[in-house]
Amino acid sequence: xxxxxxxxxxHLSLSxxxxxxxxxxxxxxxxxxxxxWVASVVEAGTTEALAGARLELRAPGRSSPIYARTDEQGRxxxxxxxxxxxxxxxxxxxxxxxxxxxxxxxxxTTSRIxxxxxxxxxxxxxxxxNVHTERPTGVSASQSLAxxxxxxxxxQGLADALSGMSGVATLRGTAGGMNKPMIxxxxxxRNLIVVDGIRHExxxxxxxxxxxxxxxxxxxxxxxxxxxxxxxxxxxxxxVVLLDSRPLPQxxxxxxxxxxxxxSNPLGGGGSARIDYAPARARGFAIRVEGNASRHRAVVxxxxxxxxxxxxxxxxxxxxxxxxDAVDFGVGYRVMRAVGGICTCLRISSPEDFSKSLARSRPxxxxxxxxxxxxxxxxxxxxxxxxxxxTRVGLxxxxxxxxxxxxxxxDRKEFDVVRKSVEGPQLTFGLATxxxxxxxxxxxxxxxxWSLVGTLGSTFSxxxxxxxxxxxxxxxxxxxxxxxxxxxxxVHERAEIELGARYEGLQRTAALGERDFLSQQAxxxxxxxxxxxxxxxxxxxxAFHTASATLGALVRPVRRAPEFTWRTQLNSSARIPSIDExxxxxxxxxxxxxxxxxxxxxxxxxxxxxxxxQYDGDWLLVEAAGHAAYIDNYIYFVPQRQEGxxxxxxxxxxxxxxxxxxxxxxxxxxxxxxxxxxxxxxxPLGLAGSASWVRALDLQxxxxxxxxxxxxxxxxxxxxxxxxxxxxxxxxxVNTTIVVRQRRFPADVxxxxxxxxxxxxxxxxxVEFMSERRLFRLSLIGTNLLNTRYRDYTSLLRYFADxxxxxxxxxxAVDFDVPLDEPTRx
Numbered sequence: 001x002x003x004x005x006x007x008x009x010x011h012l013s014l015s016x017x018x019x020x021x022x023x024x025x026x027x028x029x030x031x032x033x034x035x036x037w038v039a040s041v042v043e044a045g046t047t048e049a050l051a052g053a054r055l056e057l058r059a060p061g062r063s064s065p066i067y068a069r070t071d072e073q074g075r076x077x078x079x080x081x082x083x084x085x086x087x088x089x090x091x092x093x094x095x096x097x098x099x100x101x102x103x104x105x106x107x108x109t110t111s112r113i114x115x116x117x118x119x120x121x122x123x124x125x126x127x128x129x130n131v132h133t134e135r136p137t138g139v140s141a142s143q144s145l146a147x148x149x150x151x152x153x154x155x156q157g158l159a160d161a162l163s164g165m166s167g168v169a170t171l172r173g174t175a176g177g178m179n180k181p182m183i184x185x186x187x188x189x190r191n192l193i194v195v196d197g198i199r200h201e202x203x204x205x206x207x208x209x210x211x212x213x214x215x216x217x218x219x220x221x222x223x224x225x226x227x228x229x230x231x232x233x234x235x236x237x238x239x240v241v242l243l244d245s246r247p248l249p250q251x252x253x254x255x256x257x258x259x260x261x262x263x264s265n266p267l268g269g270g271g272s273a274r275i276d277y278a279p280a281r282a283r284g285f286a287i288r289v290e291g292n293a294s295r296h297r298a299v300v301x302x303x304x305x306x307x308x309x310x311x312x313x314x315x316x317x318x319x320x321x322x323x324x325d326a327v328d329f330g331v332g333y334r335v336m337r338a339v340g341g342i343c344t345c346l347r348i349s350s351p352e353d354f355s356k357s358l359a360r361s362r363p364x365x366x367x368x369x370x371x372x373x374x375x376x377x378x379x380x381x382x383x384x385x386x387x388x389x390x391t392r393v394g395l396x397x398x399x400x401x402x403x404x405x406x407x408x409x410x411d412r413k414e415f416d417v418v419r420k421s422v423e424g425p426q427l428t429f430g431l432a433t434x435x436x437x438x439x440x441x442x443x444x445x446x447x448x449x450w451s452l453v454g455t456l457g458s459t460f461s462x463x464x465x466x467x468x469x470x471x472x473x474x475x476x477x478x479x480x481x482x483x484x485x486x487x488x489x490x491v492h493e494r495a496e497i498e499l500g501a502r503y504e505g506l507q508r509t510a511a512l513g514e515r516d517f518l519s520q521q522a523x524x525x526x527x528x529x530x531x532x533x534x535x536x537x538x539x540x541x542x543a544f545h546t547a548s549a550t551l552g553a554l555v556r557p558v559r560r561a562p563e564f565t566w567r568t569q570l571n572s573s574a575r576i577p578s579i580d581e582x583x584x585x586x587x588x589x590x591x592x593x594x595x596x597x598x599x600x601x602x603x604x605x606x607x608x609x610x611x612x613x614q615y616d617g618d619w620l621l622v623e624a625a626g627h628a629a630y631i632d633n634y635i636y637f638v639p640q641r642q643e644g645x646x647x648x649x650x651x652x653x654x655x656x657x658x659x660x661x662x663x664x665x666x667x668x669x670x671x672x673x674x675x676x677x678x679x680x681x682x683x684p685l686g687l688a689g690s691a692s693w694v695r696a697l698d699l700q701x702x703x704x705x706x707x708x709x710x711x712x713x714x715x716x717x718x719x720x721x722x723x724x725x726x727x728x729x730x731x732x733x734v735n736t737t738i739v740v741r742q743r744r745f746p747a748d749v750x751x752x753x754x755x756x757x758x759x760x761x762x763x764x765x766x767v768e769f770m771s772e773r774r775l776f777r778l779s780l781i782g783t784n785l786l787n788t789r790y791r792d793y794t795s796l797l798r799y800f801a802d803x804x805x806x807x808x809x810x811x812x813a814v815d816f817d818v819p820l821d822e823p824t825r826x
Contacts, residue, residue, distance in 0.1 A: 049074030139552025186238025205580030265807030268296025
């Protein structure tokens with residue numbers, strides 16, 4: 001009854017006189033030509049008609065492309081064409097573009113175009129909640145990289161690939177390529193990474209421990225800005241990064257993607273390959289084999305190299321799947337291997353040297369640094385294994401049932417600078433995670449002009465970590481986590497209302513060694529109600545229970561302008577403290593600070609909201625978003641100035657180190673983002689830009705929080721070259737990134753004031769060469785072309801050295817798609 005009442009109120013508020021349906025774009029006829037082309041665009045495998053698909057035609061006798069869109073039945077008709085060969089590119093969000101050549105005659109030519117879906121198959125009785133369409137359907141602000149835009153980031157780490165998005169910054173690490181994405185000022189443990197529906201589980205404690213994720217597996221990367229805890233759990237209180245690979249082919253074919261990249265700073269390169277095979281004699285089955293490798297030497301700043309920051313990485317994986325209307329299943333395995341050197345500049349021999357490093361423009365001894373490929377101590381070596389099995393079962397008119405199991409093992413070793421007689425790592429971590437999820441997507445329930453759709457799910461995971469070292473840092477622990485959630489959506493042609501709720505529990509047991517237990521007990525950082533002496537050390541047991549809820553809406557207020565949308569969301573999210581926030585007690589080779597946790601820290605609770613206005617037309621995209629949140633018990637990682645012989649540092653066995661402690665405070669986060677993308681409708685020119693602001697306040701002291709990203713601005717101008725019969729989408733671009741000096745920071749807290757503002761000049765050029773079965777992409781990107789010296793406020797490296805100088809990145813890739821059943825496409 002309540003659901004019907006909500007639908008009735010929304011129907012009355014949005015009702016308007018019916019407007020005639022929008023006709024597909026029809027280009028003008030060419031004088032003297034009478035050929036007609038009629039096409040239908042459908043989804044491969046399901047043959048579902050794709051309405052709103054965009055077609056680009058390079059027709060005989062036309063100097064510029066012709067653009068058209070399919071109607072509600074997925075059809076398009078173009079009149080007045082000249083006879084001859086015509087090249088067609090068909091595109092649809094969440095689908096792989098199709099390219100074909102059509103031979104036009106003097107009469108009517110008919111074509112059928114199949115587009116491979118980039119989302120998993122789903123039943124026609126449900127509306128897939130997480131599948132994007134051309135118009136935004138989520139109540140949270142989000143931004144995606146796919147197609148040519150994603151191809152231009154190949155060879156970069158995940159954080160660097162996302163750094164061009166509004167509201168996303170990069171937390172620079174201290175090792176080669178080890179960076180983390182920051183979403184609206186939140187980093188690491190507050191941002192969840194999901195790879196093909198699997199929550200990434202790695203050792204993300206520490207500022208330098210970057211996510212062990214290969215962005216090359218993704219055909220689309222989406223950043224959901226704002227709390228996503230209702231759907232994804234406690235770690236998604238700040239944002240979610242979704243990496244979605246292309247589904248296995250549903251029609252018999254061989255698909256291959258081969259690419260290579262080379263870069264000048266750091267000097268190096270790599271290559272990647274992916275092959276998909278779906279045999280004609282075993283319809284529904286498909287297999288994928290993929291892999292990539294890269295190697296680069298040390299990074300070079302404008303005036304000196306960052307000694308020992310080279311890195312070597314390779315990834316490999318395979319998966320086998322079967323897909324049909326009634327059932328899908330798949331199994332797969334991926335492995336990642338990475339070795340990264342840790343900058344020599346991080347060594348602190350005395351408090352005086354640390355103070356001198358802060359005041360100098362270059363590290364002490366930088367004249368001895370080298371830019372070579374050799375990776376020496378200190379360094380880190382990582383193995384990350386992922387195995388998974390998933391299935392989807394259609395339940396007819398009742399909906400669908402999805403199940404997923406995954407196992408991840410993260411093996412990390414860290415090597416410090418020690419005597420030559422000492423071999424092996426100084427720290428060893430082994431993190432094993434079993435996870436399972438079952439969700440039921442119920443069939444849509446029709447309520448007049450509204451549809452009620454939704455997902456009911458449950459998750460369970462069990463995790464153990466083994467830590468081996470002669471020093472203390474993180475204790476051994478095991479934890480079990482479970483959750484149930486429900487997300488329901490009222491869907492209307494012009495509005496959507498989403499309600500979600502989640503309840504989560506976690507049981508954690510940490511085993512502290514004698515030295516670790518006594519040290520933390522003496523410092524008053526152990527909860528006496530949860531920790532007790534046990535054997536040679538101690539045991540701490542803690543149970544957490546949290547609830548999260550979301551209420552959001554998406555409205556298209558103007559019937560005749562569905563391109564204009566307004567999204568708003570209110571949420572209450574909870575985050576359970578991570579193991580490092582409770583028990584960190586030490587330093588690591590890649591972590592040049594002494595980190596201190598407290599087992600007394602409790603659940604972090606956020607009460608927030610956001611609102612987004614967006615216009616997404618054929619030649620103009622404009623989006624403005626604002627967000628605000630009050631966070632109770634915000635777990636603040638803040639510097640602690642020390643007194644005594646090593647002041648303001650602390651004397652340790654590794655030498656003097658800065659001290660950072662996890663401290664709960666009440667905090668306020670707010671800010672906004674603006675972005676636009678303009679392509680002049682009759683000129684070969686484009687202009688794009690973005691801006692983001694974050695404000696964070698400690699409500700107990702009324703002082704700004706430390707390490708919040710400074711205001712950031714980006715602007716790019718682009719010229720598009722005319723298309724030819726063999727090339728298209730050629731462009732040349734000049735861009736600039738401006739980061740202002742952070743003037744909102746707590747006084748007398750940090751060891752060094754925020755660095756000055758900086759501006760970076762970049763440029764790029766690219767082109768595509770297309771045929772019906774092949775696509776070649778070539779691009780050249782330049783970064784920091786003026787070789788500007790700068791340091792970033794959110795980077796620990798700023799205490800010691802500058803960021804990278806100018807660099808070039810050259811990419812070449814080729815995609816093949818060879819059908820094995822030769823469907824009729826002309």
